């Protein structure tokens with residue numbers, strides 16, 4: 001669904017992505033982990049067409065939707081209106097399928113999005129992205145600032161969508177434990193380069209990854 005091939009992106013003289021290659025196949029859940037400044041947001045922005053590569057290519061098959069870092073909801077609007085805006089380009093504004101997928105949102109539908117808790121807002125951002133019935137979802141820092149129980153709920157919904165509809169996911173996360181638990185495959189990005197990749201279980205078992213990202217002794 002996503003193929004990134006030797007992608008290089010620069011800000012002036014600074015290289016933010018340096019020959020990055022990665023892929024997300026249909027029905028696959030893939031994690032991209034890495035520290036602050038590694039280039040994760042640059043990759044998201046490039047996939048969404050906001051930055052132009054200096055070199056390399058990327059291709060997206062099917063419909064891609066983004067759950068952006070910081071959620072970016074329309075704070076004065078209701079949950080229902082925020083969901084509808086998720087389909088502004090793609091036809092049906094019917095929100096019923098989202099309330100069926102994410103039942104927690106049902107009781108919030110008339111509430112103002114800006115007055116919801118962080119976890120509730122993240123659920124709305126996920127619902128808004130699902131409104132366009134995407135084939136692949138890119139999720140930027142889903143767990144940021146959320147309680148573990150809330151994150152577990154969101155992760156459960158992603159697993160369900162992946163299992164039931166074959167939704168492919170690229171999960172960009174600072175929370176490496178969550179990302180490696182949830183995804184089949186993972187990439188580690190450091191200073192603009194992929195420094196490790198492979199099945200999540202294998203990466204979680206590597207001493208370097210464990211020491212750098214899981215808080216375990218190497």
Ligand SMILES: Nc1ncnc2c1ncn2[C@@H]1O[C@H](COP(=O)(O)OP(=O)(O)OP(=O)(O)O)[C@@H](O)[C@H]1O
Nearest residue numbers: 011014015016034035036037038039040041042043
């Ligand atoms: N608009 C910009 N102009 C110049 N440099 C930038 C710009 N945006 C990002 N950078 C630089 O590019 C590099 C990658 O930044 P990016 O935001 O992609 O990293 P990140 O992995 O998303 O970090 P974080 O986890 O902190 O959000 C960093 O060195 C950053 O300082």
